[in-house]
Amino acid sequence: MKKFVLLFFVIPILNLYSKDQSFGLNFSTFSGMGLNYQNEVNKDFSLKFTAFGYYFGDKPPDEMTILGNFGTEFHYNLNENDNSRTYLLLGGSYWKKEDRYLKIEKINDKIITNKIRNSYDIYNFGLALGYEYVIIEPVKFNCNIGLQYQSSLAPNLGILIDLNPKGQYYIGPACSLGFQVGF
Secondary structure (H helix, E strand, O other), rough: OOOHHHHOOOOOOOOOOOOOEEEEEEOOOEEEEEEEEEEEEEOOEEEEEEEEEEEEEEEEOOOOEEEEEEEEEEEEEEEEOOOOEEEEEEEEEEEEEEEEEEEEEEEEEEEEEEEEEEEEEEEEEEEEEEEEEEEEOOEEEEEEEEEEEEEEEEOOOOOOOOOOOOOEEEEEEEEEEEEEOOO
């Protein structure tokens, strides 16, 4: 039976005089996916942190796959009113995938078991135009569209965020969607 564990680790820079803070869910090709915390530092700037991690496998810790990411966004407000805001954002994320398995060999009638670990890193950076809309106070929806750069030292990782399965880098369109509950 496969086991799934949700890990959430975000250390936000808390501003006690923050105008607006929110928690939510985010999916972004350049700044990560998972649970997020957003802090509107002042009327012009916001920071968003996103993190998610899980593992699955039949025989942890020796045979399993681990996937996790941490990302951040810096928002500069272009226009803001009571129900919406438009902003420029600069974002980035770090993704880690690790495959663990046992390699069993028979050499000279002796069984040898080796623990194998393959680790892969993906780095994403992006620049986008974003829009946030208050659905019903305090629930907000946001979407972003822009350009991103992705770097990976291993092609074809077979995961959703791997945008360049044939090479080591990708430059192209980027997008994100998210929901937050403000407080």
